[in-house]
Amino acid sequence: MKFLLVLLALVAAAYSYEFQERLNGYDRSLSSQITDYIENIRTQMPCGFPGLGLGPLSPARLSHRNIALNSSGLVLAGEIDDFTLYGLDDFDFSVKINVLLSRVTFNFHWHKVHFVTNYKMDMNTGNRINAGRNGGAKFAIEDLKIVGSAKYNIIGKVRLREFKASATIGDVNSEIENLSKIKIVNKKLNQIIEEWILLAVNENTSEMEEMANDFVVPFVNDLIGDATLVDIIAKIAGGSGGDGGNGSGGESEECIPPVVALTDAI
Numbered sequence: 001m002k003f004l005l006v007l008l009a010l011v012a013a014a015y016s017y018e019f020q021e022r023l024n025g026y027d028r029s030l031s032s033q034i035t036d037y038i039e040n041i042r043t044q045m046p047c048g049f050p051g052l053g054l055g056p057l058s059p060a061r062l063s064h065r066n067i068a069l070n071s072s073g074l075v076l077a078g079e080i081d082d083f084t085l086y087g088l089d090d091f092d093f094s095v096k097i098n099v100l101l102s103r104v105t106f107n108f109h110w111h112k113v114h115f116v117t118n119y120k121m122d123m124n125t126g127n128r129i130n131a132g133r134n135g136g137a138k139f140a141i142e143d144l145k146i147v148g149s150a151k152y153n154i155i156g157k158v159r160l161r162e163f164k165a166s167a168t169i170g171d172v173n174s175e176i177e178n179l180s181k182i183k184i185v186n187k188k189l190n191q192i193i194e195e196w197i198l199l200a201v202n203e204n205t206s207e208m209e210e211m212a213n214d215f216v217v218p219f220v221n222d223l224i225g226d227a228t229l230v231d232i233i234a235k236i237a238g239g240s241g242g243d244g245g246n247g248s249g250g251e252s253e254e255c256i257p258p259v260v261a262l263t264d265a266i
Contacts, residue, residue: 038095043255050169062083063081067079076122077123077214082117085115087112090111092109094106094107099209101151106148107146110145112140114139116136117158118134119134120134135179138174138175143168143171146167156240160216160220164209166208173177173195
């Protein structure tokens with residue numbers, strides 16, 4: 001009897017080990033597919049995604065945009081011209097899927113994201129300050145890290161159940177001209193902007209997770225709609241990435257990034 005129990009235990013352990021190995025292999029396979037998909041997106045970013053109506057994203061350019069803000073006694077009205085954003089494709093990442101726990105964990109690290117632009121801005125704070133400013137602006141964020149996880153349900157309706165994400169920043173560099181006509185004051189104001197952004201991001205990771213969950217979960221579930229798991233896998237495997245996002249079908253053309261002027265760098 002003892003021999004039989006031991007034999008059954010060994011058989012159960014063998015099946016359990018085999019089952020776990022199969023799960024681990026499935027996890028690695030799915031994680032690899034997602035990694036390849038993100039790599040394809042990164043490679044395509046300098047050329048954009050015409051099928052989605054998106055132009056080049058690295059660098060991303062905007063010729064003109066009006067800006068208006070009216071909140072708590074602060075009124076801002078102005079515009080930005082010749083806005084160029086660099087570094088969206090300069091990131092490392094890892095994505096891991098655990099099929100048994102229905103969970104995805106991710107880690108993204110942007111080395112440096114920065115922009116250059118020209119601006120005009122009128123500011124009014126009631127009876128205290130009424131000023132107009134204009135000039136050039138350069139702004140950079142270094143060592144931007146976004147980490148998080150997502151839990152999903154694929155039994156019955158495909159649904160995202162939970163999404164957690166938080167960010168940290170290593171350094172901020174602000175070079176906005178003419179915040180003040182006095183150079184030393186202008187430098188100090190830029191330092192205040194840098195310190196405020198660092199604190200606002202690095203000291204509020206739990207609030208970020210809550211905000212991300214409240215926004216992303218309903219948005220993704222609405223986007224999924226009644227799509228089945230097969231539909232979603234088909235899109236990830238090749239439906240939206242295989243043609244470089246141009247919606248033309250067939251083999252994708254090689255993305256040849258445009259030449260970027262060295263004078264644009266911060």
